[in-house]
Amino acid sequence: MAPSTSGALPPVNLWLIGTIMKFTGQPDFSHRQPLRTGVLITNLGTPDAPTTPALRRYLREFLSDPRVVEVPRPLWWLILNLVILVIRPPRSAHAYRGVWTEQGSPLLVHTRNQCEGLRQRLQAEYGEDLVVEFAMRYGNPSIPSVLQRMAEQGVTRLLVLPLYPQYSASTSASTFDAVARDFAARRWLPDLRFISHYHDYAPYLDAMAEHIHSHWAQHGRAEKLLFSYHGVPKRYLTEGDPYFCECHKTSRLLAERLGLNESQWQVTFQSRFGREEWLQPYTDATLKALPGEGVKSVQVFCPGFSADCLETLEEIDVENRGYFMEAGGERFDYIPALNDCPAHLDALVALVHDHLGGWPDQDNGDAALTERQRRAEDTRA
C-alpha cells in the first residue's frame, strides 16, 4: 500500500486556544492526593435514546467527523444536513428500538460491564491507584468528560485502549484525535500511551477461539463460518488504511486456531453506508448467494465488534438472517460478540498489562509530607 502524502491541517484549534480561550488546569490539585495510572477504554458510542431527535444528535456528531466521511466538507455539509439527517434518524431510531434494553443501548450496557469487569481484575492486580473508566467517541459519556474526571482523580499516566481490535483511521485514529483535541486545551498533560490495534494479539485470538468452541459444544457446527467485519469505503484501503489487511490477518489466525480448512470459513464486510464501493465481499450479498451454492447452514461471528450493538444484533441477527433464510438457507446462527465474557476480560487485562510495563515507579509518598515540605513543593502555597 502506498502511503498518502496529503498535508496536515493548520492547527486552528491551538491558535484559538492561545488567543481567546484559556487552557483548563487543576488549580485545586493537592500534593497530598495519590498519583494514579488511568486506563481508559473506549468504543464508538450510541444514541442516548432510540428516538428521532437523539438519533439526529448522535448521527450529526458521528457523521461530521472527517475521519469517518472523507468527502470535501462543504459538499458533505449539504448532503448531511439536507438529506441524511432528514431521512436516517427516524429509520435508525426504529432499528434501535428493536434492540434497546431496559438498561439502555446494548453497546453502552456491554461497555459498562466490560469496564466494571476490567476494573475488578486490574485493581486486584495493581491496587486502587489504578483507575479504570470508559468513554464513547460519540455521544455519552464523552471522552473530554471522562478525561476531566480522571485528571481530578490524580491520573498522571494514561493508557487509552479503544476497543477496536483492527486499526482503522475511521475508528482508532478518530479516538486519538478526540484525546489529542482534549489535550490541546489542557494545561497539565499525563504521560500517554495509546493502543492503536490488537488484531493479532494471541490472548484476543485465543479468547475468540474458546468462545466459538463453546458455541459449537452447545449448538454444533454449521457448514460455513463467516467472519463479518464492519466495512469502510474501498478508497480508504487504496489510500493506505491497514484495516482490510488486519481483518484478514485476524481471520486467518483465528481459522488456524479453530482448525478450519479454506472452504469452511470466509471473510465478509457489512454495514455499507452511502453509494460508493465499500470493502468486498459484502456480508448481505454473500448470505443471499450461499444457499444457491449449496451452503444451507452458516454461523456468523464478528471479530471486529468487541461488544454486541445495533450492527450485530439487528443487522446480522435479524436482517441478514432474513436474507439467508429467504434465499433457501436452513440454519443461521449468530455467535454473540465476546462482550464481558471472562476469557475476553482476561485477554484485555493481559493487553493492558503488557502496555503498562516499563513505566518507572512513581513516588506516592507526598501524603506523608510535613507542612513545610508541602509548602516548598507547592508553587501556589
Ligand SMILES: C=CC1=C(C)c2cc3[nH]c(cc4nc(cc5[nH]c(cc1n2)c(C)c5CCC(=O)O)C(CCC(=O)O)=C4C)c(C)c3C=C
Ligand atoms: C467496528 C468498527 C467500525 C468501523 C470500522 C466503522 C466504520 C464506519 N461506520 C459508519 C457508519 C455507521 N456506523 C454505525 C454504527 C456502528 N458502527 C460501529 C463500528 C464501526 N464503524 C458500531 C459499533 C456501531 C453501532 C453503534 C450502536 O449504537 O450500536 C452507524 C449508526 C447506525 C445507523 O444509523 O445505521 C452508522 C451511520 C461509517 C460511514 C464508517 C466508515 C467510514
Ligand SMILES: [Fe+2]
Ligand atoms: Fe459504523
Ligand SMILES: [Fe+2]
Ligand atoms: Fe448498519
